Amino acid sequence: MSDLTGTGTGTGTGTGTGAGTVEHVLEVRGLEASAGGRAVLHGIDLTVRSGEVHVIMGPNGSGKSTLAHALMGRPGTEVTAGSVTMDGHELVGEPAWRRARAGLFLALQHPVEVPGVGLASLLAAAGVGDGGGTAPAALDDRMTDEAKAVGLDPKLLRRPLNVDLSGGEAKRTEMVQLGVLRPAICVLDEVDSGLDVDALGDVARRLQQATEEWGVGILAITHFNRFLVQLEADLVHVMVDGRIVATGDAALALQLEQTGYAGYRDPR
Amino acid sequence: MHNGSVGARTGPDAPPFAVGTAAEVPGAADMLGSVQRDGDALVRLNDAFAPDPLFVDVPDGVAVDAPLLVVHWADPASASFPRLCVRAGAGASVSVVEVFAGAGGDDRSLVVPVTELAAAEGAAVSYVSLQVLGAAAWSIGRLAARGGAGCSLRTFTVGLGASYGRMRADVTVEGKDGSCEVLSAYLGDGTQVHDIRTLQDHDAPRTKSELLCQGAVAGSSRSVYSGLIRVNRGAVRSDARQTNHNLVLDEGAHADSVPNLDILENDVTCSHASTVGPIDEDQRYYIESRGVAPEVAEGLIVRGFFDAIIDRGPVPEVTVLLEREVHQRLDEALRDREVVAAGG
Ligand SMILES: Nc1ncnc2c1ncn2[C@@H]1O[C@H](COP(=O)(O)OP(=O)(O)OP(=O)(O)O)[C@@H](O)[C@H]1O
Ligand SMILES: [Mg+2]
Numbered sequence: 001m002s003d004l005t006g007t008g009t010g011t012g013t014g015t016g017t018g019a020g021t022v023e024h025v026l027e028v029r030g031l032e033a034s035a036g037g038r039a040v041l042h043g044i045d046l047t048v049r050s051g052e053v054h055v056i057m058g059p060n061g062s063g064k065s066t067l068a069h070a071l072m073g074r075p076g077t078e079v080t081a082g083s084v085t086m087d088g089h090e091l092v093g094e095p096a097w098r099r100a101r102a103g104l105f106l107a108l109q110h111p112v113e114v115p116g117v118g119l120a121s122l123l124a125a126a127g128v129g130d131g132g133g134t135a136p137a138a139l140d141d142r143m144t145d146e147a148k149a150v151g152l153d154p155k156l157l158r159r160p161l162n163v164d165l166s167g168g169e170a171k172r173t174e175m176v177q178l179g180v181l182r183p184a185i186c187v188l189d190e191v192d193s194g195l196d197v198d199a200l201g202d203v204a205r206r207l208q209q210a211t212e213e214w215g216v217g218i219l220a221i222t223h224f225n226r227f228l229v230q231l232e233a234d235l236v237h238v239m240v241d242g243r244i245v246a247t248g249d250a251a252l253a254l255q256l257e258q259t260g261y262a263g264y265r266d267p268r
Numbered sequence: 269m270h271n272g273s274v275g276a277r278t279g280p281d282a283p284p285f286a287v288g289t290a291a292e293v294p295g296a297a298d299m300l301g302s303v304q305r306d307g308d309a310l311v312r313l314n315d316a317f318a319p320d321p322l323f324v325d326v327p328d329g330v331a332v333d334a335p336l337l338v339v340h341w342a343d344p345a346s347a348s349f350p351r352l353c354v355r356a357g358a359g360a361s362v363s364v365v366e367v368f369a370g371a372g373g374d375d376r377s378l379v380v381p382v383t384e385l386a387a388a389e390g391a392a393v394s395y396v397s398l399q400v401l402g403a404a405a406w407s408i409g410r411l412a413a414r415g416g417a418g419c420s421l422r423t424f425t426v427g428l429g430a431s432y433g434r435m436r437a438d439v440t441v442e443g444k445d446g447s448c449e450v451l452s453a454y455l456g457d458g459t460q461v462h463d464i465r466t467l468q469d470h471d472a473p474r475t476k477s478e479l480l481c482q483g484a485v486a487g488s489s490r491s492v493y494s495g496l497i498r499v500n501r502g503a504v505r506s507d508a509r510q511t512n513h514n515l516v517l518d519e520g521a522h523a524d525s526v527p528n529l530d531i532l533e534n535d536v537t538c539s540h541a542s543t544v545g546p547i548d549e550d551q552r553y554y555i556e557s558r559g560v561a562p563e564v565a566e567g568l569i570v571r572g573f574f575d576a577i578i579d580r581g582p583v584p585e586v587t588v589l590l591e592r593e594v595h596q597r598l599d600e601a602l603r604d605r606e607v608v609a610a611g612g
Contacts, residue, residue: 072557075549100559112554116572116579125568126558160576161554177558 024103024184024217025049026071030082033070040066042242043082048185050215053207053232055222055253058239059261064221065109067239068189071219072106073099086185100126103184107174107191109221114161119143119173122161123180139180146179147172149209151202167194175203179210185217192220192227204230225257240264285326285362287336293323299353303384304412311410314349314382321351324364328357328388335363335394335583342370342377342401350381356391358416363394363583368409370429372402379405379430385413385421389443392420394582400593401429403458409435417443417472422582424451425464426590428597432461439477440469447476453577454481455594456489456521457601466495468510470503470536479510482577484570485521486601494526497540501532510540515547515573517601567602571595 031044040063048054058064069077071084073096084091086102094102114122120139128139147154152172162170171191178186188207192200208231210216220231228236228250236252237244238261245264246252290296300321304311326332340350356362364385370377379401387393393413401407407430415421419441427433439448454462462485468477483491497508514523525542547569555565574594578587 074553074557095556095562096553097556097559097561097565100557106557108554108557112548112550114551114554114569114572116574116576117555117568121568121572122555122558122560125555125560125564160572181558 023050023215024087026104026185026217026219027085028071028082031067031070031079031084032081033066033077033079035066035069035077039080040242041070044242044244046219046237046244048217048219050184050217051211052234053211053218053220055220055228055233055236056239056244057222057236057253057256059265062239063242064239065189066242068106068109068187068221071099071187072096072104100183105178105181105183105186107171107178107186107188109189109193111162111170111174113163115163117161118159119157119161119176123177126181128180142180143176146176149179149202149206150175151199152176168196168199171195172199172203175206179206182214183216185219188218188220190221190223192222192224200227201230204228207231225253228253238264284330285324285332287324288322289320290323293325295325296321296323296353299323299325299355299384299386300351301384302355303353303386303414304382304410310380310408311382314351314380314410317347317349318351318382319349321353324352324354324362326356326360326362329359330357331360332362335365335585337365337367339367339369340379340381342368342375342379342405344371344375345377347378348380350379351383352381353384353386354393354395355386356388356393358388359390360388361392363585364396365583365586366395366397368397368399368401368407368429370401370405374404375402377401377405379407380409381407382410383412385411385423387413387415387419387421389416390418391415392422394422396424396581396583396586396590397426397435398586398590398593399425399427399429399433399435401433403429403431403460405430407433409433411435411437413437413439413448415439415441415443415446415448417446419443419446419448421446421448422451423449424453424581424583426452426594427454427462427464428593430460432463434463434465436465438467438469440467440471441475441477442471443475444472445474446472448478449582450477450479451577451580451582452481452483453574453594454483454491455574455597455601456483456485456491457487457597457604458489459487460489462489462491464491464493466493466510468495468497468508470497470499470506470508473502473504474506475503476507477509480577480580481512482514482573483523484515484517484573484598484601485523486517487604488518488520490521491523492526493524493542494528495540496528496530497538498530499533499536499538503533504535506533507537509538512542513573514542514544515570516545517547517570563602567599570598570602574598
């Protein structure tokens with residue numbers, strides 16, 4: 001519970017990730033960051049390896065999304081101290097697109113509407129398929145497969161990015177992108193929020209499967225233990241006021257659901 | 269200026285509608301000036317100098333199944349006054365596409381087109397114009413449309429060329445339950461000026477108008493959008509919407525948006541929204557976070573901005589043509605921009 005770094009105890013490390021799968025590791029050390037000029041993160045340490053599932057829970061405003069953006073490199077989220085490395089390569093200072101190329105993926109808490117831009121064009125531009133802007137059949141098939149895996153009507157893949165999608169549909173579209181891009185490590189910012197019960201199960205199962213399929217390492221931000229019924233968490237971290245104040249196994253998530261965060265808040 | 273029209277057929281399977289010059293279309297004299305009534309100096313110039321106005325007359329109940337294409341070609345160093353009059357009888361439907369093109373280069377031509385669209389009761393008229401004149405040309409265009417009860421008037425004007433390109437689109441719905449959709453897209457680069465003026469004129473109860481104008485300015489180009497919604501007395505329960513979005517792609521470029529309302533009736537719904545600014549930061553971050561390099565992300569977003577309005581266009585047959593024209597110019601505008609950025 002007091003293991004602040006969360007290293008070494010991951011149970012999923014490397015297991016089930018098939019022979020030949022390259023091991024990746026995202027290491028966060030002493031990360032401090034501000035958003036909109038306000039100091040939000042006060043020293044975060046985390047290590048996420050291929051095949052591991054880490055969960056971050058914490059009250060609203062505790063800095064979970066800020067951490068996600070600091071990792072991905074959102075302009076305006078400024079890292080003031082510490083480091084973020086992917087396979088030993090420093091990401092702080094790199095633009096978001098290079099971090100993505102290094103193997104990082106972020107499913108946004110609020111996916112952005114981009115009128116007129118189709119999912120296939122985005123993924124083609126991201127280097128999947130021929131990069132020519134039109135969807136080659138192979139990319140189309142992969143998008144369709146990923147959509148089916150999370151119960152998303154493939155027709156919705158033709159819509160411009162997140163335009164006129166419901167909250168749950170937009171989250172599932174993030175999952176389609178994840179499945180097609182196959183990042184080494186993904187950060188999921190409340191990908192489960194807004195999903196109906198069936199979709200929640202589908203998404204959790206797809207993620208669990210992905211940890212084995214290509215050994216993705218997962219850092220999942222969530223408010224709900226029910227997300228972890230079909231997604232096996234190796235470690236659960238509790239974030240309060242920009243710090244990880246406790247780390248434990250899956251039982252911690254269940255406990256938090258019952259007791260809330262009262263015991264973890266700074267009494268001041 | 270030469271006119272060429274495609275889609276007019278003669279012979280045994282001649283179309284059940286008339287297309288041609290005044291001599292070829294019975295009743296053409298009544299059509300001229302029936303929509304564009306209060307002409308300013310430019311309209312009067314067109315009245316005086318339009319050598320051979322083109323007429324399209326679709327009788328009551330006739331649905332023309334393929335779009336008519338009218339191409340105007342501006343000769344170098346010429347002044348031309350193209351005139352097109354379209355009339356759709358009660359319950360008729362027709363789509364017309366008008367293209368204004370020229371020699372390009374340094375050609376200083378002046379083009380003053382006037383287009384009149386008349387939709388009778390229950391008629392549907394769809395219209396697209398594409399202005400791709402050369403970079404030194406001046407284009408001062410006027411589109412006037414009127415629709416009767418239950419009409420559907422849909423217009424889309426696309427301005428890409430010319431040194432100075434003005435497009436004034438006045439759409440009047442004068443029969444109850446009539447509706448119109450007024451779309452306009454413009455892209456400026458270099459020192460181009462686009463001057464877009466619209467009027468959504470409600471003159472009968474329960475009329476609807478929906479306007480969307482979207483443009484981007486690059487280099488040191490400028491755009492001015494000014495739009496008026498007028499709801500006349502008696503046009504109760506009318507619904508008017510006006511949206512204008514402008515992307516400013518370079519620091520030297522400038523866009524103005526000037527919405528106006530003139531509402532003389534009480535029980536109406538009106539809304540207007542306008543934005544002027546650079547590419548949205550959140551969109552940029554979202555796209556880039558998928559591993560897309562900044563200049564590629566920018567291209568995707570700006571293309572998407574135009575594709576979104578082109579996809580709404582009233583004549584789907586020309587969607588690909590419009591996209592190609594816009595994308596080509598956009599690629600140039602964005603490429604110029606990188607050079608500037610790299611050089612500075
Ligand atoms: N751009 C910004 N400008 C100012 N304050 C910000 C900005 N972004 C985040 N904050 C603040 O930083 C704190 C952390 O926000 P963050 O979005 O990281 O919380 P969170 O843990 O993700 O919350 P939630 O559970 O509601 O999603 C909040 O107090 C928030 O108001
Ligand atoms: Mg959040």
